[in-house]
Amino acid sequence: MAPGNNQNKASLxxxxxxxxRWWNFVGWDTVRSDLMAGLTGAIIVLPQGVAFAMIAGLPxxxxxxxxIVVPLVAALFGSSxxxxxxxxxxxxxxxxxxxxxxxxxxSEEYIQLVITLTFLAGVFQFIFGxxxxxxxxxxxxxxxxxxxxxxxAILIATSQIKHVFGIPAAGSHSFFSAWMNIGQxxxxxxxxxxxxxxxxxxxxxxxxIIRPRWPGLLFAMIIGSLIAEFLNAESNxxxxxxxxxRHLPPVSMPDFSLAAIRELAPKAFPVALIGLIEALSIAxxxxxxxxxxxxxxxxxxxxxxxxxxxxxxxxxAGSGSFTRxxxxxxxxxxxxxxxxxxxxxxxxxxxxxxPITEFLPIPAMxxxxxxxxxxxxxxxxxxxxxxxxxxxAAILLTTFAATLFFDLEFAIYAxxxxxxxxxxxxxxxxxxxxxxxxxNNIGRFxxxxxxxxxxxxxxxxxxxxxxxxxxHVVEFLQAIDKNLPCKCNLLISACGINFIDVTGAEMLVNExxxxxxxxxxxxxCGLKQNARNVLKRGGYLDKIGEDHIFVTEMDALSHxxxxxxxxxxxxxxxxxxxxxxxxxxxxxx
Amino acid sequence: MSIVxxxxxSYSRGKEIAERVAESMGxxxxxxxxxxxxxxxxxxxxxxxxxxxxxxxxxxxRFTYGKERYIAFFRAALFRRLQKDNLVYHGxxxxxxxxxxPNILKVRIIANLDDRIKEEMKRENISADQARHILVKDDAxxxxxxxxxxxxxxxxxxxxxxxxHIETMGIDDAVSNILHLLKRPCxxxxxxxxxxxxNLSLSAQVAAALVREFxxxxxxxxxxxxxxSVRGSLVDEKRITEKVGFxxxxxxxxxKVNVNIIPHLIEY
Numbered sequence: 001m002a003p004g005n006n007q008n009k010a011s012l013x014x015x016x017x018x019x020x021r022w023w024n025f026v027g028w029d030t031v032r033s034d035l036m037a038g039l040t041g042a043i044i045v046l047p048q049g050v051a052f053a054m055i056a057g058l059p060x061x062x063x064x065x066x067x068i069v070v071p072l073v074a075a076l077f078g079s080s081x082x083x084x085x086x087x088x089x090x091x092x093x094x095x096x097x098x099x100x101x102x103x104x105x106x107s108e109e110y111i112q113l114v115i116t117l118t119f120l121a122g123v124f125q126f127i128f129g130x131x132x133x134x135x136x137x138x139x140x141x142x143x144x145x146x147x148x149x150x151x152x153a154i155l156i157a158t159s160q161i162k163h164v165f166g167i168p169a170a171g172s173h174s175f176f177s178a179w180m181n182i183g184q185x186x187x188x189x190x191x192x193x194x195x196x197x198x199x200x201x202x203x204x205x206x207x208x209i210i211r212p213r214w215p216g217l218l219f220a221m222i223i224g225s226l227i228a229e230f231l232n233a234e235s236n237x238x239x240x241x242x243x244x245x246r247h248l249p250p251v252s253m254p255d256f257s258l259a260a261i262r263e264l265a266p267k268a269f270p271v272a273l274i275g276l277i278e279a280l281s282i283a284x285x286x287x288x289x290x291x292x293x294x295x296x297x298x299x300x301x302x303x304x305x306x307x308x309x310x311x312x313x314x315x316x317a318g319s320g321s322f323t324r325x326x327x328x329x330x331x332x333x334x335x336x337x338x339x340x341x342x343x344x345x346x347x348x349x350x351x352x353x354x355p356i357t358e359f360l361p362i363p364a365m366x367x368x369x370x371x372x373x374x375x376x377x378x379x380x381x382x383x384x385x386x387x388x389x390x391x392x393a394a395i396l397l398t399t400f401a402a403t404l405f406f407d408l409e410f411a412i413y414a415x416x417x418x419x420x421x422x423x424x425x426x427x428x429x430x431x432x433x434x435x436x437x438x439x440n441n442i443g444r445f446x447x448x449x450x451x452x453x454x455x456x457x458x459x460x461x462x463x464x465x466x467x468x469x470x471x472h473v474v475e476f477l478q479a480i481d482k483n484l485p486c487k488c489n490l491l492i493s494a495c496g497i498n499f500i501d502v503t504g505a506e507m508l509v510n511e512x513x514x515x516x517x518x519x520x521x522x523x524x525c526g527l528k529q530n531a532r533n534v535l536k537r538g539g540y541l542d543k544i545g546e547d548h549i550f551v552t553e554m555d556a557l558s559h560x561x562x563x564x565x566x567x568x569x570x571x572x573x574x575x576x577x578x579x580x581x582x583x584x585x586x587x588x589x
Numbered sequence: 590m591s592i593v594x595x596x597x598x599s600y601s602r603g604k605e606i607a608e609r610v611a612e613s614m615g616x617x618x619x620x621x622x623x624x625x626x627x628x629x630x631x632x633x634x635x636x637x638x639x640x641x642x643x644x645x646x647x648x649x650x651r652f653t654y655g656k657e658r659y660i661a662f663f664r665a666a667l668f669r670r671l672q673k674d675n676l677v678y679h680g681x682x683x684x685x686x687x688x689x690x691p692n693i694l695k696v697r698i699i700a701n702l703d704d705r706i707k708e709e710m711k712r713e714n715i716s717a718d719q720a721r722h723i724l725v726k727d728d729a730x731x732x733x734x735x736x737x738x739x740x741x742x743x744x745x746x747x748x749x750x751x752x753x754h755i756e757t758m759g760i761d762d763a764v765s766n767i768l769h770l771l772k773r774p775c776x777x778x779x780x781x782x783x784x785x786x787x788n789l790s791l792s793a794q795v796a797a798a799l800v801r802e803f804x805x806x807x808x809x810x811x812x813x814x815x816x817x818s819v820r821g822s823l824v825d826e827k828r829i830t831e832k833v834g835f836x837x838x839x840x841x842x843x844x845k846v847n848v849n850i851i852p853h854l855i856e857y
Contacts, residue, residue: 011857020856021855022854022855025853025854025855028654028804029803029804029820029821030820081855289823289824290853291823292852292853293855329822330824332824332825333822334820334821334822334852
């Protein structure tokens with residue numbers, strides 16, 4: 001068989017089973033790293049799964065079922081190598097707010113609704129992926145991701161402060177009210193909880209510095225548990241995790257009745273959307289560190305499949321988790337097998353040592369999550385962005401502030417909209433530069449404001465000449481006449497114009513007419529083939545004049561300048577252009 | 590001033606040809622010596638090295654990287670010998686390691702299977718069926734080894750400068766042909782080739798120093814500047830860079846080490 005055929009077959013196989021794309025990278029060294037990351041991830045997700053299920057109005061084991069099935073499928077069928085999916089705060093909140101008015105949270109009916117909603121959200125995500133809407137991810141710029149990550153890191157840290165201080169502050173999804181609640185309860189700090197959290201955090205930091213390859217977070221949690229045991233912390237008000245049920249995710253069946261679908265589809269749509277935005281933002285955020293290219297469409301498909309499969313195994317809708325993905329990456333995970341191992345370890349924990357989890361103090365978990373949140377903030381890129389561009393810095397700051405003070409998905413929308421606005425503003429203002437011949441380098445033209453020549457001007461337009469940019473260019477061209485009324489002959493160097501639309505082409509024709517009315521003319525050189533085709537097809541080239549189009553600036557000057565008969569030229573004492581100097585020399589004495 | 594590698598199947602009389610060529614040219618003739626040197630230098634059992642350069646990698650090897658390690662040691666020892674020049678190598682896997690060096694004469698000796706069976710029966714005192722079974726298995730194993738590790742088929746003539754069928758020309762003619770070719774300027778060791786071998790040797794020594802810690806290491810070098818690519822998480826970039834620097838500090842000829850971390854490989 002031809003090698004090309006084999007390659008096509010392999011490529012097709014990798015398209016259908018995306019885990020084959022990275023399978024050849026798997027070796028003992030990657031498996032070792034992934035095992036460590038998976039083990040740490042499984043421990044971390046225990047309290048989170050429980051907490052998020054409770055936020056979603058479900059029995060706590062449903063959070064763990066979601067943490068087993070959803071990340072496994074999403075990792076194998078998604079694009080990101082480090083994204084860990086599963087239960088998340090945002091989706092848990094949306095599910096609760098969408099379904100709690102329909103059925104009593106925690107009831108059989110409620111669970112059935114959640115499972116059907118999860119299935120529908122998965123179907124929406126899967127369809128988005130097939131429809132190749134993953135391109136949307138390209139509109140989430142790096143500054144948006146860095147700002148969003150920093151904001152989310154602070155939100156994550158904020159959510160853990162009450163556990164670290166051991167204060168009974170009510171949970172809040174608002175950044176302000178969370179700190180207000182903490183402020184009100186600050187006098188009730190539990191020093192035992194604080195000691196356990198601080199000890200765990202110190203150990204985690206110590207392991208990170210001294211033994212970065214070890215599963216420091218896991219060891220730190222074990223040490224935290226020992227500190228709690230030594231201080232007899234439980235009897236001093238330190239909360240421990242609850243004992244978990246000992247079984248794997250049971251099989252479930254979504255409700256496929258038309259009535260249920262009709263009722264739940266509108267509710268599933270925002271869940272699908274938020275899930276995708278979260279997953280893609282996190283995947284891109286991690287990819288900024290890991291230098292991986294994210295295939296948005298594949299990630300959509302992976303997220304969709306994970307929720308579809310999850311709905312048959314008693315899971316509720318999941319998405320990418322910032323905390324767990326960050327831990328996964330920072331503990332050295334190299335392939336999505338870490339998510340698979342995490343699911344396996346979590347299953348084993350559930351089956352074998354579920355009762356032991358009740359010895360794990362929640363402040364220890366809080367301490368570890370604080371370190372993870374700190375690591376998520378990309379100080380290096382924040383510094384680079386702030387130094388490099390004010391506009392990018394504004395995007396970063398807006399996204400960061402919106403993440404803290406508004407909903408997570410709104411923060412992304414705000415960042416994306418601002419990026420788009422600034423991009424449009426940039427493209428609507430193409431740079432128009434005055435050019436003069438370089439006296440040291442014949443044939444080269446350099447930007448300069450030299451206004452010696454009273455009759456002829458060269459400008460270069462850098463950017464597309466489309467409807468949005470026409471006004472800006474016209475303003476510039478007319479300003480030339482205002483400042484230098486005799487410069488009615490204009491050569492446009494079009495080498496920087498990639499695209500001309502009808503409005504742009506008409507602008508050029510109008511400018512040529514206007515200049516001819518002023519006893520001057522318009523010439524163009526360096527037109528790209530695409531732009532030339534547009535002018536030709538629309539008949540604009542005839543109106544400007546085919547003989548007014550030149551290949552290079554030099555070519556244009558050698559044709560135009562000898563023919564210029566401007567009274568100003570006769571009085572010119574120091575010609576700017578070589579061609580004028582030659583003309584001067586050729587004059588009879 | 591030349592180097593010859595002779596690739597052959599078992600009992601193809603390649604050893605005899607190699608010895609005659611070496612004798613005529615006054616060169617050193619080596620085969621198993623490389624394995625012994627590698628075994629001694631890197632403290633590896635000889636049998637493990639032989640298996641590593643003979644047996645095709647198993648599924649388990651993919652995860653344990655045993656083969657990669659032993660091959661790196663073997664390669665380091667081989668290149669150290671190649672640096673001395675004036676050499677005829679007729680041991681295992683020689684051609685696979687010197688493909689990129691044009692001036693090394695790469696010869697393939699082939700013989701009829703029946704003749705090889707007869708030779709093996711005579712030497713090992715076994716039946717024809719047994720001899721046939723061993724030879725066929727041996728050839729297949731070497732072919733798989735080369736394909737799995739280097740994508741080279743040992744039977745593919747394109748990888749050799751000359752293929753000699755020992756039945757049609759006999760040993761004397763084979764030796765004469767090789768000697769004739771060796772006199773051609775294109776098979777002389779030029780200063781450029783010497784530099785290329787030095788660079789490849791330095792790469793091989795560095796790879797051998799790193800392979801225990803980084804089994805999938807690839808090394809390139811030029812004028813003492815070494816470019817090391819190892820797979821690992823970018824989170825560990827600093828630690829890996831320091832580790833590579835530490836492990837290569839005693840390799841002679843290394844002036845500077847540049848480390849490139851390969852965090853992932855995605856095939857589409």
